[in-house]
Amino acid sequence: MLKAVNDTIGGTPIGTAAESDRVFVRSRQQALRRALRAVLQVVNYAGLLVLVLVFAMPFAWMLSTSLKTLPETMIFPPEWIPSNPVWQNFADAWNTGPFLSYFVNSVVIAVGILVLQMLTIIPASYAFARYKFKGSGFLFGIVMVTLMIPGQLIFLPVYLELSAFKLLNTHLGLILPFASSAFGIFLLRQAFMQISDELLEAARLDQAAEWKIILQIMVPMVKPVLVTFALFSFIAHWNDYFWPLVMTTNETARTLPLGIAKIREVEGVATWNTLMAGNLILVAPILLVFFLSQRQIIKAFVYNGVK
Amino acid sequence: MTLWTKLRPYGMVAPAIIVFSLFFIYPIFYMIYLSMFDWNFVSPTKTFVGLQNFRDLLAEEDFRKVLSNTTIYTVLTVTLTTGLALLLALWLNKKSLFHGFVQGAIFSPHIISLVSISLLWSWLMDPEYGLLNWVIGLAGFDKLQWLSHPSTALVSLVMVAVWKGLGYNALVFIAGLQSIPADIYEAASLDRSKPWTTFTKLILPMLSPTIFFLVIINMIGSFQVFETIAIMTQGGPINSTNTLVYYIYEYGFRFFKIGYASAAGVILLVIVGILTIIYFKLLSNRVHYR
Amino acid sequence: MAKIELRNISKKFKDDTVIQNLNLTIKDGSFTVLVGPSGCGKSTTLRMVAGLEQQSGGDIWIDDKCVNDTPPGLRDVAMVFQNYALYPTMSVRGNIEFGLKNRGVAKADRDKLVKDISEIVGLAPYLDKKPQSLSGGQRQRVALARAMVKQPKVFILDEPLSNLDAKLRGQMRTELIQLHKRLGTTFVYVTHDQVEAMSMGDEIVVMNKGVIQQADSPMKLYNDPENLFTAEFIGTPAMNTMNMKDVQGLDIQTSVSIGFMGFRPEQALLNAGPEARGHVIEGEIVTRESLGAEQIYQIRARGGVFFVKTFLAPLETADRVKVTIPYEHLFYFGLGGERLRSGIEAGARQLVAAGGV
Numbered sequence: 010m011l012k013a014v015n016d017t018i019g020g021t022p023i024g025t026a027a028e029s030d031r032v033f034v035r036s037r038q039q040a041l042r043r044a045l046r047a048v049l050q051v052v053n054y055a056g057l058l059v060l061v062l063v064f065a066m067p068f069a070w071m072l073s074t075s076l077k078t079l080p081e082t083m084i085f086p087p088e089w090i091p092s093n094p095v096w097q098n099f100a101d102a103w104n105t106g107p108f109l110s111y112f113v114n115s116v117v118i119a120v121g122i123l124v125l126q127m128l129t130i131i132p133a134s135y136a137f138a139r140y141k142f143k144g145s146g147f148l149f150g151i152v153m154v155t156l157m158i159p160g161q162l163i164f165l166p167v168y169l170e171l172s173a174f175k176l177l178n179t180h181l182g183l184i185l186p187f188a189s190s191a192f193g194i195f196l197l198r199q200a201f202m203q204i205s206d207e208l209l210e211a212a213r214l215d216q217a218a219e220w221k222i223i224l225q226i227m228v229p230m231v232k233p234v235l236v237t238f239a240l241f242s243f244i245a246h247w248n249d250y251f252w253p254l255v256m257t258t259n260e261t262a263r264t265l266p267l268g269i270a271k272i273r274e275v276e277g278v279a280t281w282n283t284l285m286a287g288n289l290i291l292v293a294p295i296l297l298v299f300f301l302s303q304r305q306i307i308k309a310f311v312y313n314g315v316k
Numbered sequence: 317m318t319l320w321t322k323l324r325p326y327g328m329v330a331p332a333i334i335v336f337s338l339f340f341i342y343p344i345f346y347m348i349y350l351s352m353f354d355w356n357f358v359s360p361t362k363t364f365v366g367l368q369n370f371r372d373l374l375a376e377e378d379f380r381k382v383l384s385n386t387t388i389y390t391v392l393t394v395t396l397t398t399g400l401a402l403l404l405a406l407w408l409n410k411k412s413l414f415h416g417f418v419q420g421a422i423f424s425p426h427i428i429s430l431v432s433i434s435l436l437w438s439w440l441m442d443p444e445y446g447l448l449n450w451v452i453g454l455a456g457f458d459k460l461q462w463l464s465h466p467s468t469a470l471v472s473l474v475m476v477a478v479w480k481g482l483g484y485n486a487l488v489f490i491a492g493l494q495s496i497p498a499d500i501y502e503a504a505s506l507d508r509s510k511p512w513t514t515f516t517k518l519i520l521p522m523l524s525p526t527i528f529f530l531v532i533i534n535m536i537g538s539f540q541v542f543e544t545i546a547i548m549t550q551g552g553p554i555n556s557t558n559t560l561v562y563y564i565y566e567y568g569f570r571f572f573k574i575g576y577a578s579a580a581g582v583i584l585l586v587i588v589g590i591l592t593i594i595y596f597k598l599l600s601n602r603v604h605y606r
Numbered sequence: 607m608a609k610i611e612l613r614n615i616s617k618k619f620k621d622d623t624v625i626q627n628l629n630l631t632i633k634d635g636s637f638t639v640l641v642g643p644s645g646c647g648k649s650t651t652l653r654m655v656a657g658l659e660q661q662s663g664g665d666i667w668i669d670d671k672c673v674n675d676t677p678p679g680l681r682d683v684a685m686v687f688q689n690y691a692l693y694p695t696m697s698v699r700g701n702i703e704f705g706l707k708n709r710g711v712a713k714a715d716r717d718k719l720v721k722d723i724s725e726i727v728g729l730a731p732y733l734d735k736k737p738q739s740l741s742g743g744q745r746q747r748v749a750l751a752r753a754m755v756k757q758p759k760v761f762i763l764d765e766p767l768s769n770l771d772a773k774l775r776g777q778m779r780t781e782l783i784q785l786h787k788r789l790g791t792t793f794v795y796v797t798h799d800q801v802e803a804m805s806m807g808d809e810i811v812v813m814n815k816g817v818i819q820q821a822d823s824p825m826k827l828y829n830d831p832e833n834l835f836t837a838e839f840i841g842t843p844a845m846n847t848m849n850m851k852d853v854q855g856l857d858i859q860t861s862v863s864i865g866f867m868g869f870r871p872e873q874a875l876l877n878a879g880p881e882a883r884g885h886v887i888e889g890e891i892v893t894r895e896s897l898g899a900e901q902i903y904q905i906r907a908r909g910g911v912f913f914v915k916t917f918l919a920p921l922e923t924a925d926r927v928k929v930t931i932p933y934e935h936l937f938y939f940g941l942g943g944e945r946l947r948s949g950i951e952a953g954a955r956q957l958v959a960a961g962g963v
Contacts, residue, residue: 057418060404064421064483070447071436085445086453129335132328140325148329155340157592161540161561162585165568165577166343166350169357186339189332207691210658211752215705216679219324229695248429250543255565266431270547273435281439292432299427303420310426311487 068296075099075286082281095282102287105275107260111268114180118253118264119246121184126242127235129189130197135223137194138201139209156191164255171256178261183253187246193238200231240302240309244295265291344585350578357572369579378555379563379580385470386559390538392474393481398530400478401485402523406515408486409493419490422483430480430543437476438463438548463549466556473544473557481537485530492526493519532595536588560584608669608682608759608792609634610655615664617650617816624650625816628664632809637786637793639807642839644798647816649764652796656762657681668759679708684753685762689769690745692737692752698724699733702752709756723751743774754789763795767802779806800840804828812836834866834943843871843902845937846912853909856885859951865941871902871915873935877928884932887912896921905929 069089074082076094102108136142137149160167167186168177176182204227212222228235250266257263272280272287299306351369353362373379404422408415425433440448441462449459462472496519504514520527542561545551551558551566560580567577610632617625625647632638640648653659655666657678665672673681684705693701699720706716724730727747737745746766753761763782767775783806786793797803803810804824812819812827812835819839820832831837837845847868856867875882889907901921903914907929914929916922933952940946 056407057414061418061421064424064479066447067436067440067479068424070440074439083445086450087445087447129331133332136325136328140328142322142325145325145329148333151333151336151341155336157588158340158344158585159536159540159588160340161542162581162588163340163343163347165564165574165581166346167339168568169346169350169574170338170343185335189335191336194332205689205691207687207689208693210656210678211685211687211691212693212704213658213678214656214683214685215752215756216708217704218708219321221708226693226695232695244427248427248431250429250431250546254546255569266429269435270431281442281445284435285439288432288435292428295427295429296424299424300420303416306427307420307423307487310423310484311491 068292071285071288071292074281075289077282079280079282098282098286099290101276101283102269102272102290105272105283105287106268108265108268108290110260111263111265114262115247115264115266117180118183118262119243121180122187122246123239123242125184125188126190126193127239130193130238131228131235132223133189134194134197135201135227138198152191152194156195160186161251164252168255178257178259180262182256183262183264186252190238190242193242196234196238197231200234201227204230236305237309240306244306244309247295347578347581347585350575351582353575355574357574362575365575369575370583373576373579373583378558381555382558382560382563385555385557386539386541389470389474389477389541389557389559390535392471393477393538394531394534396474396478397481397485397534398527401482401530402489402527404482404486405489405493409490419483419487423487424483425480426484428480431547433476433480434544434547437472437479437544441472463557464553466553469549469553469557473541473548476544476548477538477541481534485534488530489523489526492523496522528595528598532591535591539584539587539591609667610760610792610794611665611667612651612655613665613667615651615654615661615666617647617654617659618662623816628816628818630811630818630821632792632794635790635792636809637783637795637807638809638811639795639797639803640811640813641797641800641803641807642813642819646813648796648798648811648813651813652762652764652794655760655794656683656685658685682759683762684756684758684760685764686746686749686753686766688765690737690749690766692745692748694737697734697736698729698740698748701737701748702755705752705756719755723755726754727751742770743778746770746778750785754785759792761789761791761793763793765797766795768797768799775802782806801842804840812839814839830945831937832945834868834939834945837868837937837939837945841870843913843915845870846874847939848909848912857952860949862946862949863941864938864946864950865943866939868937868939869931869935871913872917873931874914875930875932876903876914876916876919876922877924878930882930882932884930885936887929887931888926889929890926891922891924894921903927 073089073091075098076096077091077098078093078095081088081091133152137145137152171177171182171186174182176185208226208230209222212226217225248266249264250270253262253264253267257267269284269287269291272284276283350362352364352366354365354369355362408419408422440446443449443459443461443464446462448462452458452460461468463469500518500522501514504518509517540561541559542565545557545559545562546565549557551562561584564577564580564584567573567580610630612628612630615625615628615630616623628647628651630651640651642648650659654661655668657673657676661674665674667673668681668683693704696704702720702723703711703716706719711719720733721730724733727750729744729747729751732740732744732748737748740748746769749766766782767778770778779802782793782795795803795806804827807824809821810824810827811821814835820827820836822830822832827836827840831840831845834847838847845868847866850864850867853867869885875884887905887907887909889905889912891903892906892911893904895902895904899918901916901919903916903922905912905914905927936952938946938950
């Protein structure tokens, strides 16, 4: 840039033939460079488009299949637009099992977990962040171990435990192991620690009682983190397949993901149209929520995506 | 200080600590205990066998296959996901509406249930009518068996895992890139640093905490892969996709060999434990630029 | 309105003794400024008065009540914090009336108090805004209003102006002085900036390393510093001090041992005529700062580098100058930094010489 400016300044006065030749060559080089940049730009956007396709096409394929007749799914090369959309597939999928019950169970369990988590992680993270007490290091160690040990690893003993408590096939059995969240405590403790001491001191000078300081000042201040965690927790447990699969032996407490996976057992392996219809019932709400609150959700996961 | 203010913190952490103790800490010890017994879950008596379960496990051909499957799956998934994600992040790290849309698109699989993804990809990978065979057909390749053939099944599962994890990893990298202050790039360009040098000498070292975080998180996640296997392959064909958690699940819930399954669980616990310790050691020793 | 007394106060953080045996009386209705370099214990002292920090030993009295065991909310003390500490989740009104609510003040009374205060500090149009949407100066006013509305006996201000830009700081300074006049309440103010201290306080407490160096009125501090620390701390630029070992040709007779000599930059004369009688130092001008009405010269002499400040005088262009400091403007300090006020006879030689004529 600087060089170019120098050149033009040095190039005055213009007028001689050699000068104008040089100007011409330079402008041609510039044109070339501009063209190259344009080509690169096109390649760049084409690449981005392909990238989007890699991620969007499977979902489009799911939608397309869910509206096909069974024979239409068995055409190769495949056709994208079904000649006659078969909405019946969704009804068929819904009727393969007690889907209303699956849905209710999913809601009860995901919401139940969320509520209990809020009740346990807020006081615990506040205490870890703000109070000095004997044994806090040890107790926080328990939280950290829990944070690092994936639940998937200890399902067997937990199963035996729940079976001993007679909690298999109950909502409570699927909720209680997740009644608190080490990840949530970790995240929220961090947020509480970042609040300046001055604020607490101001509140104490304002004669506010401790519970009032926590509920009226501290908790509202970490609300963004709470929302982030709530989204994270809800999506994780709404989608969960492993725990409900392991901790249930009959339909009473089973959730939507289990119901969808079961369509294949009921309908047979190759009924992809019904299966994709069922799958769409599970995926569509989440995708819808995602595109409505994309920024919040990405923040929820990327922000500190341990686990 | 009154008694109440002294007890208050304990009261506040108690509910969480009780949950963790009951459903995480105690089960770990219970599992270690069970791993030393022979028990079929129904019979009232457990027979103490010491370390026999571990000896049996390690001697068993199947289990060694499971360990090697899990390792191959983990190594492939982690390197591909992290590496591709870094490239994507460098490419997509711009703040425009369109880039935001692309980022959203590649992130979307992360919030979808693994059940849905497994079912969807089973269909995409259908050897007869699957979309994937059509796509590679367009590129001039022959149809593949994907999940139905022992030589391609594990790699197919890796593909699904990379597809699901790529967006999340790329976005974490983008967040890492954006936390590098812009004036460092400016200083580098004033020092006439070449793009490649800037990348290897500045960006990569400053991203190293993010890289380690993702590698370890991906590793721990891959070591316990279950859903895709349970839905897409059930460990087959001929055990080519059987992995640790699925193995434990089958021995516990299908063959009711609780002690045996617990021993396998302890081995998994040790692996994950070592990974976690390595992570924290590396994090505290080497990778600190902020 | 209240008098504050600190008696034999000490403060330890773990094994670190920050303050030892501090005794201080803050007069009723005064504007007392605690000033000192960072880490000198001024903020800690202030926080102990507010009750935010518990002293390790000694008593704190507000009026005739020992408040050692009174929680901060009940000490009748209001505080303005360095970073304002406004509750970000509450509106301006919410911030101001939070303390009143906690005291159980009825809604009607609250509304009236908030209305009155917000008019005094000029916040009336912003009552329903969140603090984040206000400017620095406005936030400062909210913090003030929140303190004032409680009608406390004592106002405590912990570096309240340090986050404002220079112009706003000057403006808030005057406003605080006026506010103090109007309320007549005891103000205790902490700052590390001696200019701020001098311009605002009617009583200034200079602290260093947890020890009170001097507590006096601003003019007394300037004219009559108790020790080397105060002398070097107060004034812009601060007093020039020199180790006696480096001082040459000083014409005094003394019965005590002098450790340091000092003089204020504004009391030295540049290239004065022979009629000016005083200690003479010759040196080289290193830098000139020309501020318009005043000029500040940095001069290097054999004894060291010092400053000279002149008012309404033309800029000195010569490189080498003769600096004369009248004897009555020389300050002497002992080996331990304490001020020496007697036992030193200045200019004896010249007097003798004069007498000889």
